[in-house]
Amino acid sequence: MKKLFITLLFLGFYFTLSAQSVATVGDELVINEMHTYTYIKFPKPNILIKRGKVANYKSVYGNTVVIDEVITKDNGSTYVILKKKDGSKFFGYLAKVKVNYDKAIEAKEITVVP
Numbered sequence: 001m002k003k004l005f006i007t008l009l010f011l012g013f014y015f016t017l018s019a020q021s022v023a024t025v026g027d028e029l030v031i032n033e034m035h036t037y038t039y040i041k042f043p044k045p046n047i048l049i050k051r052g053k054v055a056n057y058k059s060v061y062g063n064t065v066v067i068d069e070v071i072t073k074d075n076g077s078t079y080v081i082l083k084k085k086d087g088s089k090f091f092g093y094l095a096k097v098k099v100n101y102d103k104a105i106e107a108k109e110i111t112v113v114p
Helices: 002-020 045-050 101-106
Strands: 028-031 064-072 078-084 096-100 110-112
Touching: 078 101, 096 101, 101 110
Parallel strands: none
Antiparallel strands: 028 064, 028 110, 064 078, 078 096
């Protein structure tokens, strides 16, 4: 009985995790506070400076974004194109950003809005 309970608990946990990793157009996500973003393709600080912007990512912390497009590569990795929910641009000039969805979720760069 104990093994059955542990197995069911494990399977429930597994399906919960796998259900979170499915990206669909229209899903809402939140960008979490990070010092640097590895899997969200934001411009590097030197590019922001050249454009006359402040060279930090504080302006994107907590932004709610929407999945605009889902791209699945042959190797199984999933990329998504994100745009801001309010329609404004990232850093005042970037309408959309590309994200390695699964790795950004794992690294807690983004979280799914419940």
